[in-house]
Amino acid sequence: xSRPLITLLTDFGSVDHYVAAMKGxxxxxxxxxQFVDITHEVNAYSIxxxxxxxxxxxxxxxxxxxxxxxxxxGVGSARRPILAEAAGQTFVAPDNGVLTRVLAADxxxxxxxITAAKYFRTPVSATFHGRDLFxxxxxxxxxxxxxxxxxxxxxxxxxxxxxxxxxxPDGSIQGIIQKIDRFGNLITNLDAxxxxxxxxxxxxxxxxxxxxxxxxxxxxxxxxxxLVAVIGSTGHVEVxxxxxxxxxxxxxxxxxxxxxRRQKNSNIPHL
Amino acid sequence: xSRPLITLLTDFGSVDHYVAAMKGxxxxxxxxxQFVDITHEVNAYSIxxxxxxxxxxxxxxxxxxxxxxxxxxGVGSARRPILAEAAGQTFVAPDNGVLTRVLAADxxxxxxxITAAKYFRTPVSATFHGRDLFxxxxxxxxxxxxxxxxxxxxxxxxxxxxxxxxxxPDGSIQGIIQKIDRFGNLITNLDAxxxxxxxxxxxxxxxxxxxxxxxxxxxxxxxxxxLVAVIGSTGHVEVxxxxxxxxxxxxxxxxxxxxxRRQKNSNIPHL
Amino acid sequence: xSRPLITLLTDFGSVDHYVAAMKGxxxxxxxxxQFVDITHEVNAYSIxxxxxxxxxxxxxxxxxxxxxxxxxxGVGSARRPILAEAAGQTFVAPDNGVLTRVLAADxxxxxxxITAAKYFRTPVSATFHGRDLFxxxxxxxxxxxxxxxxxxxxxxxxxxxxxxxxxxPDGSIQGIIQKIDRFGNLITNLDAxxxxxxxxxxxxxxxxxxxxxxxxxxxxxxxxxxLVAVIGSTGHVEVxxxxxxxxxxxxxxxxxxxxxRRQKNSNIPHL
Numbered sequence: 001x002s003r004p005l006i007t008l009l010t011d012f013g014s015v016d017h018y019v020a021a022m023k024g025x026x027x028x029x030x031x032x033x034q035f036v037d038i039t040h041e042v043n044a045y046s047i048x049x050x051x052x053x054x055x056x057x058x059x060x061x062x063x064x065x066x067x068x069x070x071x072x073x074g075v076g077s078a079r080r081p082i083l084a085e086a087a088g089q090t091f092v093a094p095d096n097g098v099l100t101r102v103l104a105a106d107x108x109x110x111x112x113x114i115t116a117a118k119y120f121r122t123p124v125s126a127t128f129h130g131r132d133l134f135x136x137x138x139x140x141x142x143x144x145x146x147x148x149x150x151x152x153x154x155x156x157x158x159x160x161x162x163x164x165x166x167x168x169p170d171g172s173i174q175g176i177i178q179k180i181d182r183f184g185n186l187i188t189n190l191d192a193x194x195x196x197x198x199x200x201x202x203x204x205x206x207x208x209x210x211x212x213x214x215x216x217x218x219x220x221x222x223x224x225x226x227l228v229a230v231i232g233s234t235g236h237v238e239v240x241x242x243x244x245x246x247x248x249x250x251x252x253x254x255x256x257x258x259x260x261r262r263q264k265n266s267n268i269p270h271l
Numbered sequence: 272x273s274r275p276l277i278t279l280l281t282d283f284g285s286v287d288h289y290v291a292a293m294k295g296x297x298x299x300x301x302x303x304x305q306f307v308d309i310t311h312e313v314n315a316y317s318i319x320x321x322x323x324x325x326x327x328x329x330x331x332x333x334x335x336x337x338x339x340x341x342x343x344x345g346v347g348s349a350r351r352p353i354l355a356e357a358a359g360q361t362f363v364a365p366d367n368g369v370l371t372r373v374l375a376a377d378x379x380x381x382x383x384x385i386t387a388a389k390y391f392r393t394p395v396s397a398t399f400h401g402r403d404l405f406x407x408x409x410x411x412x413x414x415x416x417x418x419x420x421x422x423x424x425x426x427x428x429x430x431x432x433x434x435x436x437x438x439x440p441d442g443s444i445q446g447i448i449q450k451i452d453r454f455g456n457l458i459t460n461l462d463a464x465x466x467x468x469x470x471x472x473x474x475x476x477x478x479x480x481x482x483x484x485x486x487x488x489x490x491x492x493x494x495x496x497x498l499v500a501v502i503g504s505t506g507h508v509e510v511x512x513x514x515x516x517x518x519x520x521x522x523x524x525x526x527x528x529x530x531x532r533r534q535k536n537s538n539i540p541h542l
Numbered sequence: 543x544s545r546p547l548i549t550l551l552t553d554f555g556s557v558d559h560y561v562a563a564m565k566g567x568x569x570x571x572x573x574x575x576q577f578v579d580i581t582h583e584v585n586a587y588s589i590x591x592x593x594x595x596x597x598x599x600x601x602x603x604x605x606x607x608x609x610x611x612x613x614x615x616g617v618g619s620a621r622r623p624i625l626a627e628a629a630g631q632t633f634v635a636p637d638n639g640v641l642t643r644v645l646a647a648d649x650x651x652x653x654x655x656i657t658a659a660k661y662f663r664t665p666v667s668a669t670f671h672g673r674d675l676f677x678x679x680x681x682x683x684x685x686x687x688x689x690x691x692x693x694x695x696x697x698x699x700x701x702x703x704x705x706x707x708x709x710x711p712d713g714s715i716q717g718i719i720q721k722i723d724r725f726g727n728l729i730t731n732l733d734a735x736x737x738x739x740x741x742x743x744x745x746x747x748x749x750x751x752x753x754x755x756x757x758x759x760x761x762x763x764x765x766x767x768x769l770v771a772v773i774g775s776t777g778h779v780e781v782x783x784x785x786x787x788x789x790x791x792x793x794x795x796x797x798x799x800x801x802x803r804r805q806k807n808s809n810i811p812h813l
Contacts, residue, residue, distance in 0.1 A: 005569055007562065013453035014285065014556065017328040020278065020309040024331030027276055027307070031333065035307065036569070036577065038562040044454055045514060057559040060566030060673065062573070073514060076489020126489040128504030131331065182555035183586055218618020218668040233670030243587060243615060284724035285556065288599040291549065291580040295602030298547055298578070302604065306578070315725055316785060344785060347760025397760040399775030402602065 004030060004142035007061065009038040009054055010070045010130065011045060018128070022068070022135040025121060029139035038067075045073040047098050048160060052179055054091075055101035056234050063088035068138040069098050070130035081114040081133055082157065083141065083150055090147065092138045094129070097160035104162060115151035163189050172261045177207070178236070180254055184245030188258045190237040195229060195260070205229055206259045207239050208251035213263075219243075275301060275413035278332065280309040280325055281341045281401065282316060289399070293339070293406040296392060300410035309338075316344040318369050319431060323450055325362075326372035327505050334359035339409040340369050341401035352385040352404055353428065354412065354421055361418065363409040365400070368431035375433060386422035434460050443532045448478070449507070451525055455516030459529045461508040466500060466531070476500055477530040478510050479522035484534075490514075546572060546684035549603065551580040551596055552612045552672065553587060560670070564610070564677040567663060571681035580609075587615040589640050590702060594721055596633075597643035598776050605630035610680040611640050612672035623656040623675055624699060625683065625692055632689065634680045636671070639702035646704060657693035705731050714803045719749070720778070722796055726787030730800045732779040737771060737802070747771055748801045749781050750793035755805075761785075 006026060012018040019040055026033055038057045042050045050071040058067055072079075072094045080095040086102050086109035093099050095113075103109050114133070119140045121132040137150060165175035173194065179187040186207065195203065195215050205212040207227070215229045222228040222242035227249065232238035239258075240246050277297060283289040290311055297304055309328045313321045321342040329338055343350075343365045351366040357373050357380035364370050366384075374380050385404070390411045392403040408421060436446035444465065450458040457478065466474065466486050476483040478498070486500045493499040493513035498520065503509035510529075511517050548568060554560040561582050568575055580599045584592045592613040600609055614621075614636045622637040626644070628651035633641050637655075645651050656675070661682045663674040679692060707717035715736065721729040728749065737745065737757050747754040749769070757771045764770040764784035769791065774780035781800075782788050 003573065005573075007566075011453075015310055015312040016450075016452045017309060017324045018452075020307060020328040021331040023307045024278075024328060024333070024336070027305075027336075028331075028333035031274065031276075034305070034569075034576070036562060036565045038559060039557055041557040053559045057562040057566060060563040060570075062566070062570035065566070065569075074491050077491035125502075125504040127501060127509070131504065179558075181558045181560075182553075220616050220619035230669060231667075233667040233673060238669070282724075286581055286583040287721075287723045288580060288595045289723075291578060291599040292602040294578045295549075295599060295604070295607070298576075298607075299602075299604035302545065302547075305576070345762050348762035396773075396775040398772060398780070402775065 003032045003034045005036065005061065005065045006030075006033050006138055006142050007036045007038050007057070007065060007067045008040070008070075009042065009050060009057075009067065010040045011042040011050065012040045012070070012130070014040055018130065021128075021131045022070070025131055025135045026139035026142075029136060030143040033139060033142050042071055045071065047071055047073075047096055050098045051101045051160060051162070054098070055105065058089060058102055059087070059105075061089065065089045066138050066142045067091045068134055069093035070134050071098055072096065072129060075129050076126040079158075080154075081129065081137070082111055082154070083114055083137060083147055084109055084111045084157075085147055090141055092134050092141065094134075095158050097158045099157065100159045100162050103157065103159070110147070111154050111157050112147055113151040113154050116149060119145070119150065165190055172259050175258045177252070177254055177256045177258060180247045184241070184247035185232065186239040186246050186252065187232055187234060188237045188239065190258060190260065192231040192235050192237060195237055196231060202263055204261055204263055205237070205239070206261065208249075208253075208256045210249060210251065212239055274303045274305045276307065276332065276336045277301075277304050277409055277413050278307045278309050278328070278336060278338045279311070279341075280313065280321060280328075280338065281311045282313040282321065283311045283341070283401070285311055289401065292399075292402045293341070296402055296406045297410035297413075300407060301414040304410060304413050313342055316342065318342055318344075318367055321369050322372045322431060322433070325369070326376065329360060329373055330358070330376075332360065336360045337409050337413045338362045339405055340364035341405050342369055343367070343400060346400050347397040350429075351425075352400065352408070353382055353425070354385055354408060354418055355380055355382045355428075356418055361412055363405050363412065365405075366429050368429045370428065371430045371433050374428065374430070381418070382425050382428050383418055384422040384425050387420060390416070390421065436461055443530050446529045448523070448525055448527045448529060451518045455512070455518035456503065457510040457517050457523065458503055458505060459508045459510065461529060461531065463502040463506050463508060466508055467502060473534050475532055475534055476508070476510070477532065479520075479524075479527045481520060481522065483510055545574045545576045547578065547603065547607045548572075548575050548680055548684050549578045549580050549599070549607060549609045550582070550612075551584065551592060551599075551609065552582045553584040553592065554582045554612070554672070556582055560672065563670075563673045564612070567673055567677045568681035568684075571678060572685040575681060575684050584613055587613065589613055589615070589638055592640050593643045593702060593704070596640070597647065600631060600644055601629070601647075603631065607631045608680050608684045609633045610676055611635035612676050613640055614638070614671060617671050618668040621700075622696075623671065623679070624653055624696070625656055625679060625689055626651055626653045626699075627689055632683055634676050634683065636676075637700050639700045641699065642701045642704050645699065645701070652689070653696050653699050654689055655693040655696050658691060661687070661692065707732055714801050717800045719794070719796055719798045719800060722789045726783070726789035727774065728781040728788050728794065729774055729776060730779045730781070732800060732802065734773040734777050734779060737779055738773060744805055746803055746805055747779070747781070748803065750791075750795075750798045752791060752793065754781055
């Protein structure tokens with residue numbers, strides 16, 4: 001029989017005791033749980049970074065997985081703790097927008113405020129709700145307590161801008177560098193379909209001061225040392241250098257504008 | 272049925288094969304064990320750092336947990352390998368003081384020297400007792416071998432200074448910055464009760480060249496950019512900057528003196 | 543009953559979602575699997591580093607362990623995905639030499655190309671075979687699918703130079719610094735037996751601009767601040783400084799030449 005799966009996504013880093021404290025609390029409540037770390041190296045307090053990372057990882061996990069997300073700059077304040085059911089999985093997090101992308105991916109989601117104090121660790125520290133509130137809630141969920149036991153439905157979750165590209169008056173499409181990964185790959189928020197639908201020579205992609213006009217099938221196909229676009233594993237356009245680090249190019253940074261323009265007579269389709 | 276839980280706390284880092292080697296050995300001895308990493312990023316050879324981190328994490332874990340602690344600058348020398356039973360859990364470690372704080376937390380602890388070579392991996396490397404001696408002992412414990420099988424009781428464990436605050440002749444109470452966490456929070460060794468028992472305006476806290484006189488309920492309540500005291504999740508006074516990094520302030524460092532003084536006519540109670 | 547054990551060794555780092563994506567996919571295929579990370583901090587694209595680390599960790603794991611190795615600079619190109627049976631364990635990896643050392647350790651190994659697309663995740667991304675091809679294969683293996691189901695035997699795996707020492711015309715034996723670990727220990731590729739078979743005073747070891755002539759039983763026995771040789775836990779000669787960092791010495795770097803020469807009338811035996 002399979003064991004309940006709980007993932008963890010935080011900005012706690014790997015040096016302090018915080019992650020282990022949460023796992024210890026959960027192991028006490030749901031001894032058969034299996035833990036999988038998504039990452040604990042989200043930039044401190046970066047809700048947008050956490051929302052993006054969660055949205056890439058969660059769909060890879062099986063139905064029934066409980067995702068515990070603690071990036072919580074407002075800990076101890078009035079921000080609500082919430083749990084959300086979406087895409088057959090359950091998410092436990094502060095109501096600060098960190099679930100924006102997983103909620104957007106399943107319009108039939110249901111969200112509840114977590115208010116049932118009997119599922120909290122006591123006393124609840126004012127500075128570590130991860131250990132005392134979120135982790136216990138996640139573990140009780142994994143142990144089979146139904147979501148309805150934790151609190152009432154809500155319809156007004158905090159949402160953050162989830163950075164969709166937009167089309168300019170001249171027909172160009174403008175996005176951003178959404179993520180720079182360990183290899184220096186520049187992951188944009190432009191859907192892969194945008195470039196795969198266009199013939200080579202009909203478009204150019206401007207990324208900061210650089211211009212790219214070739215779509216490679218994979219990293220290996222790229223010429224060494226040159227920026228090339230590729231369809232990344234997240235389904236978005238990535239800009240990369242084969243065996244190099246595109247993030248080291250001058251003028252490249254997280255959030256930098258990325259624009260796709262038509263060449264000569266070609267048309268960029270509407271989004 | 273629940274599986275045996277083994278935590279790991281080392282200074283091995285996450286780049287080398289050392290941690291995996293220990294888990295592989297343990298999985299061979301106790302296949303049903305579940306591993307939880309506390310951290311492997313203790314400063315190299317820092318027994319004090321490891322002792323503090325262990326004491327914060329261990330109480331969050333359920334009874335029966337086996338904690339494997341390998342911060343072992345004396346590996347291969349005459350220092351004894353020990354196992355300790357305390358607070359319903361078992362600790363396996365070198366006898367170098369790394370268990371000081373968990374032993375202090377349960378005066379009814381029992382400590383044994385690990386001498387039963389039949390539980391070791393052979394041959395025992397002179398430089399990696401973690402793999403060849405401590406991990407096998409932890410795994411056999413998790414698999415149900417009783418502590419008494421590993422060796423005789425001892426009463427003279429090596430203990431390190433566990434940094435209790437002291438009261439000066441002028442009534443002031445002096446502690447230190449015990450830990451600086453990922454967020455730059457300055458975790459002191461001053462009990463939370465010390466400040467919560469005092470009315471605002473009756474005390475000031477000196478931390479290096481800085482002075483703090485306000486106790487905030489949580490990080491969010493703090494004004495931005497100013498150092499404020501808060502009751503941290505470990506039960507100690509922390510000094511922090513809301514959404515900032517207190518550790519970057521000039522004059523702040525690990526081990527720095529922290530003094531609580533009475534203002535005017537107020538009295539600081541005895542510890 | 544014991545659960546299938548899957549280890550992971552990649553150069554994906556711990557910040558991005560890549561490792562979690564692979565574990566999520568595997569948990570969906572083989573829910574009872576237990577995951578153990580060897581490391582995700584292999585230098586990006588470093589096949590040699592990964593091969594060495596795998597060869598140190600794998601022998602510590604029990605028979606039946608599935609090792610998933612994704613250091614894959616050629617992802618999406620024609621390089622073959624392979625699985626290898628060796629020493630009672632199974633290895634899933636790109637055919638780029640990353641298995642060189644574990645294959646060399648068991649001459650009776652069997653290697654297959656992974657071609658059975660029914661075991662892949664669809665569609666297979668051109669840039670993340672770890673998630674879409676290697677992880678599913680590893681999970682199906684862990685779930686009991688026999689290796690022969692994945693594809694045909696092959697006899698021409700890509701192998702890398704596995705850096706064996708060589709003996710010079712003057713009888714000296716020349717190796718390299720194979721690995722520098724977190725503690726700054728310089729792990730050479732010289733077999734421990736080379737020095738243990740020689741009497742002190744009959745040899746000297748040159749490592750870059752430094753000379754070592756003493757073999758210590760363990761780190762603690764070394765005088766502080768001096769380079770000393772020690773028999774490391776991998777069975778190779780290491781050069782270290784007790785409580786210091788030998789890698790910080792001038793002239794020391796990864797791959798640096800290490801030479802053992804006879805003193806006066808002594809003989810260095812043949813390899």
